[in-house]
Structure formats: C-alpha cells, structure tokens
Amino acid sequence: MLSILNNPASLAAENQLSITNNEMQSTLLQLSSGSRINSGADDAAGLAIANGLEANITALTQSASNANDGVGALQVADGALAQVTTLLNRAVTLATESATGTVSDSQRTALNAEYQAIQAEIDRIGSNTNYNGTQVFTNNPTSIYVSDGTGNTTQASDFISVTTGLLSSAGLLGGAATAGLAFNGLPVADDTVTIGTTQYTFVAATAGTDTLPAADAGTAGDVVIDNTTGETTAQQLANTLANLAAAVNGSAGAGTVYGGSPTPNALATASVSGNTVNFTATAAGEAYITENGSLPSTLGADNAGGEAFLNGGTFTAGSTSDLSTAQDAQAALASIDSAIKTVASLRGNIGAGINRLQSASNVISNQVQNLTSAENEITAADIPSTVANLTKYSILEQTGVAALSQANQMQQLVLKLLQ
Numbered sequence: 001m002l003s004i005l006n007n008p009a010s011l012a013a014e015n016q017l018s019i020t021n022n023e024m025q026s027t028l029l030q031l032s033s034g035s036r037i038n039s040g041a042d043d044a045a046g047l048a049i050a051n052g053l054e055a056n057i058t059a060l061t062q063s064a065s066n067a068n069d070g071v072g073a074l075q076v077a078d079g080a081l082a083q084v085t086t087l088l089n090r091a092v093t094l095a096t097e098s099a100t101g102t103v104s105d106s107q108r109t110a111l112n113a114e115y116q117a118i119q120a121e122i123d124r125i126g127s128n129t130n131y132n133g134t135q136v137f138t139n140n141p142t143s144i145y146v147s148d149g150t151g152n153t154t155q156a157s158d159f160i161s162v163t164t165g166l167l168s169s170a171g172l173l174g175g176a177a178t179a180g181l182a183f184n185g186l187p188v189a190d191d192t193v194t195i196g197t198t199q200y201t202f203v204a205a206t207a208g209t210d211t212l213p214a215a216d217a218g219t220a221g222d223v224v225i226d227n228t229t230g231e232t233t234a235q236q237l238a239n240t241l242a243n244l245a246a247a248v249n250g251s252a253g254a255g256t257v258y259g260g261s262p263t264p265n266a267l268a269t270a271s272v273s274g275n276t277v278n279f280t281a282t283a284a285g286e287a288y289i290t291e292n293g294s295l296p297s298t299l300g301a302d303n304a305g306g307e308a309f310l311n312g313g314t315f316t317a318g319s320t321s322d323l324s325t326a327q328d329a330q331a332a333l334a335s336i337d338s339a340i341k342t343v344a345s346l347r348g349n350i351g352a353g354i355n356r357l358q359s360a361s362n363v364i365s366n367q368v369q370n371l372t373s374a375e376n377e378i379t380a381a382d383i384p385s386t387v388a389n390l391t392k393y394s395i396l397e398q399t400g401v402a403a404l405s406q407a408n409q410m411q412q413l414v415l416k417l418l419q
Contacts (some may be wrong), residue, residue: 004414010407017400024393030381031390037379046378053375059149060364060371067361070144070160073131074354077164080129080136081347084167087118088343091336094118098329112323115332119169119321126167137167139271139280140251146360148367160360162353165346166269166280172339173321173332182276186237187225193244195279196267200247202240203259210239211256220260223247241277245270248279 029038037043037050097103098111129136141161181193187202194200203222206213208229216222226239243257250264268279321336323329 004411007407007411009410010404013400013404013407017397017404020393020396020400023389024397027386027389027393030386031383034381034383035379036381043378050375050378053371053378056148056150057368057371057375059147060368063146063148064361064364064368066144067146067160067357067364069132070142070162070357071354071361073134073136073142074162074164074350074357076129076131077136078347078350078354080125080167081343081350084122084125084172085340085343085347087121088172088336088340091115091118092333092340095323095329095332095336098323099326099333101326103326108323108325108329111329115321115323119173122167122169122172129167137164138251139163139166139245139249139269144357146364160353160356162350163271164350169321171280172342173335181279183237183241184275186233186240189225193277195248195265198265198267200244200258202244210243212259216259217255218259220263221247222259224257237275238272241272241275244277245272 026038026042030036037047040047094111094115098108098115103111126137127135141163143159143161145159147158189202189204191202192199198221200221200223202225203212203216205211205224205227208227210224210226210228212222212224216224223244224240226236226243228236228239231239243253245251246253247258248265248268248270250262252262254260254262271278271280321328321332323332
C-alpha cells in the first residue's frame, strides 16, 4: 500500500542503519584501542575480572620493586661486613705479632694504635652505613612487603624480614652485656622503665588507637600503651613493647608511639623478642635498668606493672680489647676469632635473606607474566575477527544508506497517480 502519512520501509531501513552504525563505531573503537572492552556495556563481568587482575598485577609489580630494593639494602650490609672481615683479618695479624715475646712495649704501642683505629673504623661502619637515608645496622628488622594486593597487611606471610643487628667494636670484641625485661601482661599507665638517667613512662593511648594523646606527643620518654580496637591483648602487648624499643632506639614514631624528638639512649639499645624487651649496652659505658623508678628488691619478681627482670638490673658494656701487653694480645686473639665467626654468621643470615628476596622477585615476575596473559585474554580485541567485522559493517552501512534512499523515494510514486 502506498501512503504519504507514514513510510514503514524508510523507518525500518533507518533503524537498521543506526544499529549498523553503532556496531561500526564499536568495531572502530576496538581497532583503535586494541581492547575488546572499552566500557562496562561491552562486557560487565569481564571488566570486573580484568580490573581485579590489573590491580593484582600493579601490586605485584611494586612488590617486585620492593624485593629488589630490599636486596639492595642487604647487599650494602653484606658489602660493609665484608670490609669488617678484612679489618678483623688485619687485627689477627696485629694481635699475633703483639703476642710474641720478641716485640718491645714501644712496638706494641704502635701495634695497639692501629688495632684501636681498626675498632674505630668498625664503629664508623656500624653507625654510618646507610641505605636510602636509613641506617643499615640496627636491631629493628628490615621488613619487605610483598603482596598481590589482596592480602591482609598484618599477615606475617606478606613480609620478608631480615635483622642485621647492631654493629660495633664493643659488640664484636668487647663482649657487650645484655639484659632482658619480661612483661607478663600489658603495662598500666604511669609504669616506668629507667635506663641510666632516662625514664620511659607508659601512657594510655587515645581511645581505640596506638597513638599518644596530643598532650603527651611532645613529652620525651612518654610511651603509648597500644589500645587499637579489634586487636588481641597479645597483639597490643607486642605493639606496646615495640613502642618502648622505638623510644629507646630513637627510631621512627616520635609523636605517634612515643613523645619528643627521636633521641637514641646513649647507654643501651633495645629489641623485642616475644614478651621480652632485650637491652644491649652501648660502648658508652655502664648502663642500668630500673623498674618503676628504682631497682626491684627482688630481681626477677613481678612488680605492680607486671614486668620482671630476666638476668639482673645492671649490665656493663664489657671489657675493652687492646694489644698493650702480650697477655692482652692473646686475649684479643680469642675475641677476634669469635668476632670473625659472628660476622660470617651474620653475612650468612643476610645472604639467606638476599636469596629469599631474589626468589620472591622471580616468583612475582612469573605471576605478573601469567596474570597479564590472563587479563589479555579477557580484554584484548581479536584483531582478525574485528577487521572482518569492520568489512561487514562497512558493506552493511553502504547498503543501508542505499536502502534508506530507495525507501524514501517510494513515496514519490504517489505523484504518478495524480498525473
């Protein structure tokens, strides 16, 4: 039927041409971007999966970078310890020479001067070796975070930790003494631990946090008692002891977990093992630890705060090592031999950490490769198929335009009837 009111054939041709044009645009977008999914409308489920994989890949790529940075830091430590071994080997020569009876006292003075210089250089290496502005030799573990972005950051499996420990001539050659302070439960506010003349006072945290109240942030020696919501008492104790160790060592955290500016205690350093804070005397001389402001009447007994000394309240930095006499040189030889073994053991521990980080980096690289391949399968456009579609839609678009033109001309036939 001929009609001038409506043109169904033209409408059908127009609708089909619009569909073809949309498909053509989608095909051109796929070819120009190389991606099959350019909006959520293309494949909502595939987009969700691909975005999740992309997040995994991004996290893993950074984790590989973290592992490589950790390898760099540990290699710096290993290189420094290699130089310490060289210095200790020279010290063996000096001590062996000083120990013999054919060397005069004046000659031993010269030998001892070089030996003391070696100890000073070991101290310099221990205190000045840095990586990215952070001291390498410390009791605080170097924790490398490696994850695919989906794990809980509190999981131990997400961290690879290596502790280099403090490095000093007193620690290697002078037999630096240690003392431990065990905690049977969380300390309470106003409990104190004193090292030398420095007092550390436990302070209640801001409710539900591990942060000092603002009023205590500037007070040197105030240490926060962890009260983070959702943590167990064991977790809160571990964090609290870590806060105390951070305050003693002057490490990061001032104004958050302890008050005042970061200032290391001159007489001792601290580390945490389980529910015990271990203190190591520095080369500065004798150090003493007190509980609640004074030495407990019975060492090892619990006091009001729940702390207990493990091996006494007083400890010293240990005897000095020198080559002033043949007897001193012979004693020094034993210390040097022990120091060489200690350094070798530490280098082995660091080497194991390096190997583990390199292994983690290799595994992560393999994961990134496989996840990238999986994401590519979901998002990448099938170029041969897309080119074929482009040809198809190009032809359909041309035929659609021709059909629409023909449909529009059909109404012109009405005029023939009026002639």
